[in-house]
Structure formats: C-alpha cells, structure tokens
Amino acid sequence: MKNLKTLLILVMTLSVITFQSCQDNDDKTARIQLKLVDAPGDYLEVNVEIVDVQYNINEGEAGWQSFSMPEGGYPEQVDLTELISGTSLMLTDDIIPAGMLKQIRLVLGENNTVLIEGDENQEPELKHLDTPSALQSGLKLNLNEKLEPGFTYAFVLDWNVQESVVEAGSTGMYNLKPVIKATAEARSGSVQGNVAEVIDEVQTAMENVVVEIYSGEVMVAETLTDANGDFLIQGLEEGAYQLKINQEGYTDYMEEINVTVGEVTSLSETIILTLVP
Structure with a gap:
C-alpha cells in the first residue's frame, strides 16, 4: 500500500436555491449545509474515510478552501449503510463568503472498506475498497452559482452504495467508484x-x-x-x-x-x- 494517502476528490454539480435567512444577517457571508444520506445496497457495511470537505469561490486550484472541521475532526470514518430512513450525516454547517461559489468537493482517504455477507456457514468478509488511479485526480464539476449574502443554502448528497462499489472481475477485489446525487433541499x-x-x-x-x-x-x-x-x-x-x-x-x-x-x-x-x- 502506498505511504502517501490516496485521495479521491468528488465534485458535485449542485443547483442552489435560497430558502431562509441566516441568523446573523451578515451582508458578506452565506450559510452552507451539506447532508449526506445513502441509497441502499447489498452490503452489510460500506465504510469511507472523509478527510476534508472543500469549496471553491475562485477560478483554478488556488481557490480551494476547507469548510470548518466536524466536532470530532478529520479523518472521519462513516458507514454509509447507516444513513437510511431519515438518518443523515451533517458534513458541514458553515458560514462562507457570499458571491460566486465555483465548486464543492469531498476528499476521501484510502481507508475505505466493504463488509460482504459470506456464503452459507461462512462469516462476513471485510474487503478493502481500492481507488482506481484514473479517479485519484478527482471528478471536477463546475457549480458556478451565486450565493446571496445573509441566506442559507442546504443540500442533500445521496450516495448510491450499490453503484459505488464495483467488483474487479474474478479477482476478489473491490473498487470504490462513488455515485452521488446532489439536490438542493429547498427545491425538493x-x-x-x-x-x-x-x-x-x-x-x-x-x-x-x-x-x-x-x-x-x-x-x-x-x-x-x-x-x-x-x-x-x-x-x-x-x-x-x-x-x-x-x-x-x-x-x-x-x-x-x-x-x-x-x-x-x-x-x-x-x-x-x-x-x-
């Protein structure tokens, strides 16, 4: 396994809509909430390691900034199969500068696993989820939405576990190819x-x-x-x-x-x- 942490960068194109005013009514900032949920799959557990959640308000790589860290800090280990039936994980609830929000991205570490149900009379097996090299540079999708000052923007990120875990032929290995649907809460x-x-x-x-x-x-x-x-x-x-x-x-x-x-x-x-x- 490589010493350097393999990062997977997911950038979601989101449609933004304002639905409530921020409490501080700041004329220079907007509030962003990202809620992670899961669509079910045929796995006992799918554990992903989140190491950062970032946003981009400028052009180019220099514009990336991190949202505030969760209470427990990073890395944060999440079993996606637990995020069903109304259970969600608040990835961020942060105040950021108002204006044009270019992109948002979720950064994962390499400690990602899947627990697969065993055959009859066999114990479940925990498998490492590999990240294909083609995805190590990440999926970058433009957001390009203007955040009005003094308002809150909330999004539901629905991670499809079944489509995100891919068996690598007959090797017995599994790859992580995240499929995430992002929806503005106020538009749904x-x-x-x-x-x-x-x-x-x-x-x-x-x-x-x-x-x-x-x-x-x-x-x-x-x-x-x-x-x-x-x-x-x-x-x-x-x-x-x-x-x-x-x-x-x-x-x-x-x-x-x-x-x-x-x-x-x-x-x-x-x-x-x-x-x-």
Whole structure:
C-alpha cells in the first residue's frame, strides 16, 4: 500500500436555491449545509474515510478552501449503510463568503472498506475498497452559482452504495467508484411512511424492506425501512410518483403519491404487506 494517502476528490454539480435567512444577517457571508444520506445496497457495511470537505469561490486550484472541521475532526470514518430512513450525516454547517461559489468537493482517504455477507456457514468478509488511479485526480464539476449574502443554502448528497462499489472481475477485489446525487433541499420534497405485516393478528414492523420511488418506468430513489418499519426518502423533485415495494415472499405493493417542494408527504396509513398465498 502506498505511504502517501490516496485521495479521491468528488465534485458535485449542485443547483442552489435560497430558502431562509441566516441568523446573523451578515451582508458578506452565506450559510452552507451539506447532508449526506445513502441509497441502499447489498452490503452489510460500506465504510469511507472523509478527510476534508472543500469549496471553491475562485477560478483554478488556488481557490480551494476547507469548510470548518466536524466536532470530532478529520479523518472521519462513516458507514454509509447507516444513513437510511431519515438518518443523515451533517458534513458541514458553515458560514462562507457570499458571491460566486465555483465548486464543492469531498476528499476521501484510502481507508475505505466493504463488509460482504459470506456464503452459507461462512462469516462476513471485510474487503478493502481500492481507488482506481484514473479517479485519484478527482471528478471536477463546475457549480458556478451565486450565493446571496445573509441566506442559507442546504443540500442533500445521496450516495448510491450499490453503484459505488464495483467488483474487479474474478479477482476478489473491490473498487470504490462513488455515485452521488446532489439536490438542493429547498427545491425538493420528501416522502415518509411505515411498513408492517400482521403476525398472529398483531401488526409487526418490518425492517430492511426496500421502498422504491418510480417516475413512469424509471426508478428515481430508494431506501430501506428501519427497525420500526419507518422510511424517509428525500431529494425528490415536485411531481407525481409511484411508490413500490417488491419484497420477496410478499404480494407486490404500489401506491400513487404526489411530492411538493419544501414539504414531507406522509402516508396516512401504515403499508401492510401480505404473504404470497
């Protein structure tokens, strides 16, 4: 393993929208919040090492500056599979100079791992996630959005674990190729609900049920239910969708839903799944 830390730089193109005034009403600064969530995957754990979160308000490499460090400092080890059902990680909540925000980037270290479920009678196996050399220089995407002074800008960064972990052929090795969807919170809405089944006439919460959101034939978001059967899907554009659950051994479920910007659509009744006869 190289002595020098391998860095992976992810730069997300975001659409920015103002939705509330900063408390200090400073005429020279704006407030930025970045919330990290996860779309589910077929892994027990996906651990990534975050070593810095940066922004760029100028042209070129000289313009990069770091957001304030989290309370525990860097590096910060994060299990992405825990960021479901409304659980998120606040990457930053910082005040930065107002004006043109060129870019934002997430810097990862090399201590990234995936825990894979073993075959029958075998223990789960922890694998190192390699970073391909082609990505070591990072993905750089322009932001080029003007931050108005005295306002807050919040974004949801949805990390798709399933698409981000790639098996390297038959080598038994795994590569990390992050896939992240970034959405301005004030330009999107959310859907929340609860999933259960009836066992011996008792309504019982169902954990780890995959809940999918479709727009026509295209799946646009998904998540897992938690131990209480609850789920929350964030970062949806306004519009009509289909909520689908295709749980093995149970009858398929589908419900039409509408999402409104800035609101959480709460399903009025618990979704009850029934066993296939």
